[in-house]
Amino acid sequence: MNPFEEKPMNIDDCIDDWCSLYPIPYNKYEVDPYTKTRIILMNGTEFESNWFSHQFSRNCNNNDLRREIALTRRIEKQQQLKIAHLKPIDENILETTISYEQLAVDLTARLALDEPDQNVKCALDFALLEDFDHLYRYSDLLDMEYGILPEKLVGCYTEIMPGRPTISHHRHPFDEIKYPINNETADSITKLHANIITAAEQQTMNYYMNIGQYYTSEIGRRLYQEIALVEEQHVSQYGSLIDPNQTWLENLLNHEYTECYLYYSCFCDEKDPYVKSIWEKFFNEEVCHLHRAAHLLEKYEGKHWQQIIPDGKFPKLLTLGPNIEYVRDVLKNTVNFTAMHESYIPVCEKPGNFDFIKYQSIVNNNVQTVPSHIVIDKYISKHGCDYRFEVAPNPVEELQNRKMDNVCVGRQPLCPGGC
Numbered sequence: 001m002n003p004f005e006e007k008p009m010n011i012d013d014c015i016d017d018w019c020s021l022y023p024i025p026y027n028k029y030e031v032d033p034y035t036k037t038r039i040i041l042m043n044g045t046e047f048e049s050n051w052f053s054h055q056f057s058r059n060c061n062n063n064d065l066r067r068e069i070a071l072t073r074r075i076e077k078q079q080q081l082k083i084a085h086l087k088p089i090d091e092n093i094l095e096t097t098i099s100y101e102q103l104a105v106d107l108t109a110r111l112a113l114d115e116p117d118q119n120v121k122c123a124l125d126f127a128l129l130e131d132f133d134h135l136y137r138y139s140d141l142l143d144m145e146y147g148i149l150p151e152k153l154v155g156c157y158t159e160i161m162p163g164r165p166t167i168s169h170h171r172h173p174f175d176e177i178k179y180p181i182n183n184e185t186a187d188s189i190t191k192l193h194a195n196i197i198t199a200a201e202q203q204t205m206n207y208y209m210n211i212g213q214y215y216t217s218e219i220g221r222r223l224y225q226e227i228a229l230v231e232e233q234h235v236s237q238y239g240s241l242i243d244p245n246q247t248w249l250e251n252l253l254n255h256e257y258t259e260c261y262l263y264y265s266c267f268c269d270e271k272d273p274y275v276k277s278i279w280e281k282f283f284n285e286e287v288c289h290l291h292r293a294a295h296l297l298e299k300y301e302g303k304h305w306q307q308i309i310p311d312g313k314f315p316k317l318l319t320l321g322p323n324i325e326y327v328r329d330v331l332k333n334t335v336n337f338t339a340m341h342e343s344y345i346p347v348c349e350k351p352g353n354f355d356f357i358k359y360q361s362i363v364n365n366n367v368q369t370v371p372s373h374i375v376i377d378k379y380i381s382k383h384g385c386d387y388r389f390e391v392a393p394n395p396v397e398e399l400q401n402r403k404m405d406n407v408c409v410g411r412q413p414l415c416p417g418g419c
Contacts, residue, residue, distance in 0.1 A: 003260040004312040008288040014075045025088035033155040034320045037103035038266045039086050044203025046080035049255045056248045072289050079282050093211055094142045098153045100204050104131035109323035117190045125330045126344050127234045132163035134227050137372045140379040140387045151389035157322040160389040162399040164335050166372035168410025169230045170363045172355035175339040176236040183243040189315040195258040198238040205231035222371035249297045250308050256290040265318040332395035367407050376405035
């Protein structure tokens with residue numbers, strides 16, 4: 001599939017009335033877990049495109065160009081609103097959160113499995129273990145406060161057990177900035193992956209930042225606050241991978257191409273007929289947006305789209321599904337890694353005065369006040385052991401004990417006895 005070779009629809013036909021804008025929400029008791037994760041992914045993809053378009057407009061002094069991108073932006077906001085309202089009224093904040101973290105785990109794993117650029121793959125593997133642990137923390141909270149088994153929400157496709165403990169995720173901002181890719185030399189799938197994961201993690205950050213204060217318990221509010229800051233770190237890391245040397249119009253073209261790729265992937269992967277029809281509709285609309293972006297690039301910069309995207313044919317399409325063995329392998333081999341500027345190293349190799357140690361000593365100066373630790377401690381106190389869904393014991397021996405929350409893995413120099 002090459003969207004540049006598709007005949008684009010008339011952009012005026014993309015504008016919806018109120019009846020067509022409001023969708024039929026899914027049934028939370030019957031929906032496939034990966035339908036929910038695709039909905040979250042595309043909600044975040046549309047937000048990223050919309051927000052990028054606003055920033056473009058604020059940095060552009062040509063009102064004719066600003067009008068062009070405003071028209072596309074309005075339609076993409078309609079798309080986002082329709083996707084967002086597929087979520088049903090009776091699905092609570094925390095149930096939705098479980099799907100956010102399942103997406104983070106399984107999307108990141110799938111991207112990493114197909115990623116040819118080692119720098120980008122390392123970034124994906126690194127944050128994968130952190131989102132995996134977030135799924136565990138939120139799952140214990142969900143069972144503790146609602147009596148809902150998260151394993152049912154994830155369809156038993158994704159394990160729920162400790163990853164790199166959340167207390168170990170808090171790093172100095174200097175350590176989140178990585179080497180960017182070069183769009184002129186990078187593989188097409190690498191460019192797509194950088195855009196996709198940045199949008200997905202940004203959506204998670206925004207959700208936690210905006211919804212956490214509405215949670216109904218103090219411990220839950222605190223957990224959302226803590227993990228929202230970790231998601232901000234992830235957005236900084238992934239966003240730093242994107243080529244910063246693109247012009248605004250080149251970047252617009254890449255945004256639209258990413259949307260086409262994702263909608264077509266979702267259409268091919270989707271099992272729900274109604275949701276599948278939405279992906280098909282929005283793919284056709286995005287083809288229109290892509291062609292308009294190519295026209296603007298040629299009109300205002302004199303560049304043909306092939307100078308930016310040499311081969312418009314989609315690479316391997318994205319599919320969402322279980323990744324249990326891959327996650328276990330990454331967990332076993334890198335659980336004690338942390339970031340040091342552009343690198344990832346075993347935490348025990350960090351000098352005692354490095355930024356990670358200093359930052360941890362400030363933020364986590366009293367381990368007993370760290371929300372992610374409190375949630376598990378409270379669950380264990382109530383039930384005798386933590387909540388997990390695992391197909392075998394945790395591949396990290398230090399994380400196998402279900403009667404204690406390990407706060408040393410990933411931050412041993414800060415624990416008594418060191419490594």
